[in-house]
Amino acid sequence: MAEFAYVDQLPLGPNDTPMRRLDVAGYRVRGSGDDAVLEVDQSAIQTLADAAFRDLAHFLRPAHLAQLRRIIDDPESSANDRYVALDLLQNANVASGGVLPMCQDTGTAIISAKRGHRIQTDGTDARSLSHGVYQAYQDLNLRYSQMSPVDMWTEANTQNNLPAQIEIGLGQGLEYEFLFMAKGGGSANKSFLYQETKSILDEKRMLEFLKAKIESIGTAACPPYHLAVVIGGTSAEFALKTAKLASAHYLDTLPEQGSDAGHGYRDQDFEQQVFELTTQLGFGAQFGGKYFCHDVRVVRLPRHGGSLPIAIAVSCSADRQVLGRITPEGVFLEELERDPARFIPSTGLAEITDASASVAIDLTVPMTEIRAQLSACSVSTRLSLTGTLIVARDIVHARIRERVARGEGIPDYLLEHPVYYAGPAKTPEGLPSGSFGPTTAGRMDGYVAEFQALDASLVMLAKGNRSAAVTASCHANGGFYLGSVGGPAARLAQDCIRSVEVIDYAELGMEAVFRVEVENFPAFLVVDDKGNDFFKKDDRTFVGLSPTRLRS
Ligand code: SF4
Numbered sequence: 001m002a003e004f005a006y007v008d009q010l011p012l013g014p015n016d017t018p019m020r021r022l023d024v025a026g027y028r029v030r031g032s033g034d035d036a037v038l039e040v041d042q043s044a045i046q047t048l049a050d051a052a053f054r055d056l057a058h059f060l061r062p063a064h065l066a067q068l069r070r071i072i073d074d075p076e077s078s079a080n081d082r083y084v085a086l087d088l089l090q091n092a093n094v095a096s097g098g099v100l101p102m103c104q105d106t107g108t109a110i111i112s113a114k115r116g117h118r119i120q121t122d123g124t125d126a127r128s129l130s131h132g133v134y135q136a137y138q139d140l141n142l143r144y145s146q147m148s149p150v151d152m153w154t155e156a157n158t159q160n161n162l163p164a165q166i167e168i169g170l171g172q173g174l175e176y177e178f179l180f181m182a183k184g185g186g187s188a189n190k191s192f193l194y195q196e197t198k199s200i201l202d203e204k205r206m207l208e209f210l211k212a213k214i215e216s217i218g219t220a221a222c223p224p225y226h227l228a229v230v231i232g233g234t235s236a237e238f239a240l241k242t243a244k245l246a247s248a249h250y251l252d253t254l255p256e257q258g259s260d261a262g263h264g265y266r267d268q269d270f271e272q273q274v275f276e277l278t279t280q281l282g283f284g285a286q287f288g289g290k291y292f293c294h295d296v297r298v299v300r301l302p303r304h305g306g307s308l309p310i311a312i313a314v315s316c317s318a319d320r321q322v323l324g325r326i327t328p329e330g331v332f333l334e335e336l337e338r339d340p341a342r343f344i345p346s347t348g349l350a351e352i353t354d355a356s357a358s359v360a361i362d363l364t365v366p367m368t369e370i371r372a373q374l375s376a377c378s379v380s381t382r383l384s385l386t387g388t389l390i391v392a393r394d395i396v397h398a399r400i401r402e403r404v405a406r407g408e409g410i411p412d413y414l415l416e417h418p419v420y421y422a423g424p425a426k427t428p429e430g431l432p433s434g435s436f437g438p439t440t441a442g443r444m445d446g447y448v449a450e451f452q453a454l455d456a457s458l459v460m461l462a463k464g465n466r467s468a469a470v471t472a473s474c475h476a477n478g479g480f481y482l483g484s485v486g487g488p489a490a491r492l493a494q495d496c497i498r499s500v501e502v503i504d505y506a507e508l509g510m511e512a513v514f515r516v517e518v519e520n521f522p523a524f525l526v527v528d529d530k531g532n533d534f535f536k537k538d539d540r541t542f543v544g545l546s547p548t549r550l551r552s
Helices: 042-058 062-073 079-095 125-139 203-217 236-247 268-279 349-353 367-375 394-405 412-416 441-452 468-477 489-495 506-511 547-551
Strands: 019-021 027-030 037-040 108-116 147-149 155-157 165-171 176-183 192-196 225-233 293-303 308-315 321-327 330-334 358-363 382-391 459-462 480-483 497-504 513-527
Touching: 037 042, 037 321, 042 125, 042 176, 042 321, 042 330, 062 079, 062 293, 079 349, 079 489, 108 125, 125 165, 155 506, 192 203, 192 236, 203 225, 203 268, 203 308, 225 236, 225 268, 236 293, 236 308, 268 293, 358 367, 367 459, 367 480, 394 441, 394 506, 441 459, 441 468, 468 480, 468 513
Parallel strands: 108 165, 225 293, 358 382, 459 480
Antiparallel strands: 019 330, 027 037, 108 176, 147 155, 176 321, 192 308, 225 308, 321 330, 382 513, 480 513, 497 513
């Protein structure tokens, strides 16, 4: 019989992440030696959370930005990989100005903390953390995305982005540690759990399994991703939670090898194999290429002999996580990059953006003419849109369906203009638009055939891949789906959106119907009127990758 030993399933090594000290009071050491305790006031906890979510809205980790730059420098990147990477770097630069958040989906606030056993507070820590989140979302040009269930079928926006998801566990000594995340809906939706069996605990079978599952993630959560795979787990929820932490690189200092003690570990060899696999999928950084992922983390956990949970999660292009810490030395927040411009190449930008490769589409003309312009292009064509878009998303689609069912018909604006699935962040004072990137198109798939049969939604603009039903409907009705680069919402607001006006359902806030005037708004033709879908493997045109690489 093995002797008793406590097993920490996720034993982390020392963390040397550069931190900055906040100018915050409200903490003091009482006593000395083993009796010392660190008293922390709620004001310090609230200020830390407030500062964390301010930073998360505007700044990224330097390592993430360096990975975007790596895509630009890699000769194996496709032209579209480089185009997306540069767009995301330029977006980070706009966001770092502190006015436009990096993405219009400013996320669900998630806080995971470990309170050392010699930290003393009055016990209302979760309330103070929530208050810090509230303050940041109130003060900045962020978006309120949280929907409260009023009854089973009715929801109301909470108008402050609360509730935050807060978990406080027990840690060691005089340290209070925090991981703050602002998780976008599209990114959160790409967390998956599979209940498998020992039969796939084999390298070849596992890689085959993962290939299919990773491919099914698609591009809706704005790649390049930080992908996490967790194999094993003492429960389904622990596997999923571990995947989320791994995608935030929070578990990077796990042991590199397993043992018979029952702790988890990081398998860096297998990470490399899975990364190689992702480069072969062909999705690339959204529109074909190598960089579907920046990197991969694989964590192997202990499991019950009769269970094999496998969890997959991603961190998207809004890779928003920041560490916090309160110690006797002060209140600290991870140092994020204040100067993303240093990652943007000083030469060759015109070659990457290659404006001459874009086809200008005039959206000021009647829909039949807009569709004729698009019909002359093939899928994967880069487009530059100028004119009017109608913004409508989830709730409006449901309401318009009800309206049609009542016999009131489709509103003219959906017949006369292309529809852009999006929902803006708050509009900063003096600017025409808040951060305003595309949302996940797939959520609107269920409406497409019905609306297109009524001559609405014949040209759609959003991000991510669509279902076969959308391709079939576009084929049958002469419709098109245009993909916009997902992620660079601040840059789109600054450079491409000239005016924004609410024209219907104003009470829905960010989910209202907006009329938007755009200029040189970048997009790709993804689904055409001839039954072609860029993301359907056989039809993909990969720019900048050799056919050999793609076939292998
Ligand atoms: S980058 Fe894309 S997936 Fe991430 S929060 Fe923004 S819209 Fe959502």
